[in-house]
Amino acid sequence: MPAKSFRDRDVISVKDLTKADIQKILQVAQQLKKKPRPELLKNKVMASLFFEPSTRTRLSFETAMERLGGRVVGFAEAGVSSSSKGESLYDAMKIVGQYVDVIAMRHPVEGSARRAAESTDKPVLNGGDGANQHPTQTLLDLFSIYETQKKLNGLEVAMVGDLKYGRTVHSLASALTHFGARLHFVAPEMLQMPSYILEELKAKKIKYSLHEEIDEVINKVDILYMTRIQKERFTDPLDYERAKDVYVLTKDHLAKVKKNLRVMHPLPRVNEIATEVDATPHAYYFEQAENGLYARQALLALVLGKIK
Amino acid sequence: MKKDIKIEEMKKLRPFRVFAIERGTVIDHIPAGKALTLVKVLKLPAHNKIVTLGLNFKSKKGGQKDIVKVEGKELSQEEVNQVAILVPTATINIIRNYKVADKFKAKMPKMIEKLLVCPNPNCITRQEEVITKFYPAAKKKDEYDFRCHYCERNFPEEEIIAEINNK
Numbered sequence: 279m280p281a282k283s284f285r286d287r288d289v290i291s292v293k294d295l296t297k298a299d300i301q302k303i304l305q306v307a308q309q310l311k312k313k314p315r316p317e318l319l320k321n322k323v324m325a326s327l328f329f330e331p332s333t334r335t336r337l338s339f340e341t342a343m344e345r346l347g348g349r350v351v352g353f354a355e356a357g358v359s360s361s362s363k364g365e366s367l368y369d370a371m372k373i374v375g376q377y378v379d380v381i382a383m384r385h386p387v388e389g390s391a392r393r394a395a396e397s398t399d400k401p402v403l404n405g406g407d408g409a410n411q412h413p414t415q416t417l418l419d420l421f422s423i424y425e426t427q428k429k430l431n432g433l434e435v436a437m438v439g440d441l442k443y444g445r446t447v448h449s450l451a452s453a454l455t456h457f458g459a460r461l462h463f464v465a466p467e468m469l470q471m472p473s474y475i476l477e478e479l480k481a482k483k484i485k486y487s488l489h490e491e492i493d494e495v496i497n498k499v500d501i502l503y504m505t506r507i508q509k510e511r512f513t514d515p516l517d518y519e520r521a522k523d524v525y526v527l528t529k530d531h532l533a534k535v536k537k538n539l540r541v542m543h544p545l546p547r548v549n550e551i552a553t554e555v556d557a558t559p560h561a562y563y564f565e566q567a568e569n570g571l572y573a574r575q576a577l578l579a580l581v582l583g584k585i586k
Numbered sequence: 587m588k589k590d591i592k593i594e595e596m597k598k599l600r601p602f603r604v605f606a607i608e609r610g611t612v613i614d615h616i617p618a619g620k621a622l623t624l625v626k627v628l629k630l631p632a633h634n635k636i637v638t639l640g641l642n643f644k645s646k647k648g649g650q651k652d653i654v655k656v657e658g659k660e661l662s663q664e665e666v667n668q669v670a671i672l673v674p675t676a677t678i679n680i681i682r683n684y685k686v687a688d689k690f691k692a693k694m695p696k697m698i699e700k701l702l703v704c705p706n707p708n709c710i711t712r713q714e715e716v717i718t719k720f721y722p723a724a725k726k727k728d729e730y731d732f733r734c735h736y737c738e739r740n741f742p743e744e745e746i747i748a749e750i751n752n753k
Contacts, residue, residue, distance in 0.1 A: 291738060366714050389710035389736025408708050410737050474740055 284580035288395040288402045291411040292449045297456040300420060304430075306576035306585055307421050307569070310346075318584050319348035325378040326352030327371075328405070329385040334545070334567065335405045335414070339382040342574035351378065372397040380582055382574075401581035403574075409445055415544060416449040418573040419503070422566040426540040427500055430454075436462040436495045439505035439525050439550060441471040446544045447505055448475055455479060461486040462495040466521045469511060492527065497534050502527070504543045504550050504563075528552045532560055542566050610635070610657040612679040613669060618642050620673050621652030627672060627701075627750055628665055635659045668701055670694045672747065674728040694722050694730060702732065703749040709737035720746075 282299065289295070295303075324343040328336050331354060340350045367390055374381060375398025383391060384405040391404035391411070406412040424430050435454060437447045441463050451461060452475065461479065463471045463486060470488055479486050489495055496502060507525055512518040526549060527541065540562040543551060547563065555561050579585040616624060621639055630637045633656075640653035660680050661669070669676050670692035680688040698720045704711045711718045711734070719735035731740045 293738070367710065368714065368716075386708075387710050387713055388706060388708050389734065389738070392736050393710045393714070393716060408737075410739075 283586070284577075285583035285586075286399065286401050287581055288391075288404075289413050289577055289581065290391045290395055290402065290404045290407075292413045292416045292453050293411075295413070295453075300417070300453065300456065303417055303573065303576050303580065304421050304424050306580060307417075307572040308425070309585075310575045310579065311569075311572040315346060315579070317347045318579055319343065319346040319582060322348040322380065322582055322584075323378045324348055324350050324352075324578065325374050325381045325383075326350050326354075327374065327381060327383040327385075328352070328354045329356040329383070329390075331355050332384050332406060335384060335412075335570075338567075338570040339403070339405060339414075339574050342571050342578055343382075345571070346575055346578060348379075348578070352382075367394055368397045371402075374398070375400040380578060403577055403581070409443070411449065412445055413449070414570065414574055414577065415446050416453050417577070418566065418570040419446070419450050419542065419544070420453060421573050422540075422542060422562060422569045423501055425565075425569065426562055427538060430457040430459075432458050432460075433501060434460045434462070434499040435501045435503065436464055436489075436492075436499040437471075437503045437505070438464040438492055438527075440469045440507045440511060441465040441505070442469040443508075443511060444505045447471070447503065450503065451475055452478060455482040455484050459484065462489060462499060463487070464489045464492055464495060464525070466490065466507075466517070466524070468517070469507065469521075491524065492531055496531055496539075497536070500536065500538055500540070502539060502541045502560075504541060504547075506546075506548055506550050522549075526550050526552060527555055529554045529558065532558055535560065606684055607655055607657045607681055608684055610655065610659055610681050611661050612681060613654040613656075613661075613673075614651070614677045614679060615645070615647075615675050616652040616654065616673050617675060618650035618652055621654050623747060623750065624652075624654060624669065624672050627668055628661075630654070630656060633659055666692060667695045667698065671698055671701065671722070671730075671732075672750075674730065694724075697721055697735075698732070701750075702746055704734045704737060704739075705741055705745045705749050706734065706737050706739050709734060709739070711736055 326340050343350050371394040380401050382403045382405050386408050388408035388410040391407040395402040404411055404413055427433055441447050504527055507521055509518050539560050541560050543563040545567055636657040638655040642650045643653060645651040674694055676692045678690055678692055679686045700717055702718055702720050704718055710716055720732040722730040722732055725731055731742055732746050733740045
């Protein structure tokens with residue numbers, strides 16, 4: 279099935295994207311990375327509406343637009359928007375939609391991006407709605423996996439850390455079901471992947487296994503996706519003390535790994551990847567963040583109908 | 587033996603515990619304990635019709651069941667959908683002239699609008715006036731999860747019903 283036309287489409291949740299859609303976005307991202315198009319979105323205006331601060335996502339969206347020749351208006355925190363005066367999100371977005379060609383938004387309330395998309399005909403790109411969705415993160419993750427492995431199908435992928443509350447790992451696991459990945463989930467028992475994700479994997483016949491130590495899987499995987507374990511997730515501080523060092527990746531872990539192994543992380547990193555790993559050929563988290571620029575450029579070009 | 591006479595009188599009254607109705611709706615095969623929620627959700631007391639509630643009847647299929655009878659009112663399609671959401675096992679009998687004119691099983695709709703409240707306090711539907719939408723997904727036979735169109739979270743039936751009861 280070919281990808282549906284992207285023109286004027288909203289990108290709210292990775293679940294709205296088919297396998298063909300994802301492949302199309304990655305293909306365009308790669309094109310734009312290889313060959314910049316500084317005039318492509320000339321005379322187009324993007325609203326960058328950040329109702330909660332997220333410097334990296336905001337700068338990535340805004341740079342993506344500017345590097346394609348478009349312009350950006352918006353705000354970086356809710357205090358300066360009309361929502362602080364009690365205006366509904368629906369009304370606010372309807373008005374903004376009349377000014378601009380495309381909207382990139384982040385909002386702390388879950389479902390806000392879907393609601394915003396209902397208020398305007400202009401395409402809405404979700405840059406994160408509370409704990410719910412952050413589809414551009416998943417797309418840049420997939421793009422990075424594709425770039426480093428030259429394929430998406432049939433890869434061995436391990437996800438490490440806080441898998442219970444981590445939005446990025448939920449969406450990535452769900453997106454990888456399109457590509458027949460073999461998944462390994464490494465986490466303390468209380469932070470393991472939630473059962474509804476495991477059910478989804480079973481229903482789609484995706485093989486997975488649960489682990490408590492990085493060493494159990496690291497030598498057989500192609501991608502090691504690290505996430506941060508947050509202290510506030512633990513009810514017992516002692517449990518945190520036990521868990522925090524177990525899920526720190528060091529150079530020693532990498533002694534016998536596959537040559538093509540790449541370590542990814544949605545960032546910010548705190549201490550879960552030792553800085554000594556940065557200089558190894560396996561580290562890919564900084565390039566991964568850079569890829570956000572191309573994934574977002576691809577979406578902007580597609581929903582504005584400038585690349586078909 | 588005044589006490590025995592009383593018991594005899596009570597026994598005579600037994601057929602009346604569920605009396606036949608001339609016209610209306612009988613909702614049967616409600617799992618025991620759910621009839622009260624159903625009456626509340628269908629807002630039956632507000633219709634000013636006679637509603638008879640039967641709790642903890644013996645079910646032919648084993649276990650206990652509840653029955654709700656509404657006189658002089660046939661359920662609308664929307665109301666039938668509401669029954670399906672709460673009690674997918676229910677059978678709906680439409681009674682006309684003391685006879686069962688129509689009998690069907692409640693059928694879960696593909697999408698449920700307005701009726702449900704999202705249990706997630708951080709969902710946009712709880713912060714602003716938004717018409718809710720939920721998608722039911724069968725877990726097992728007659729057992730559903732409900733996914734919110736907005737926050738995309740899945741909720742088991744118990745959590746959804748708890749919200750209805752809190753309304």
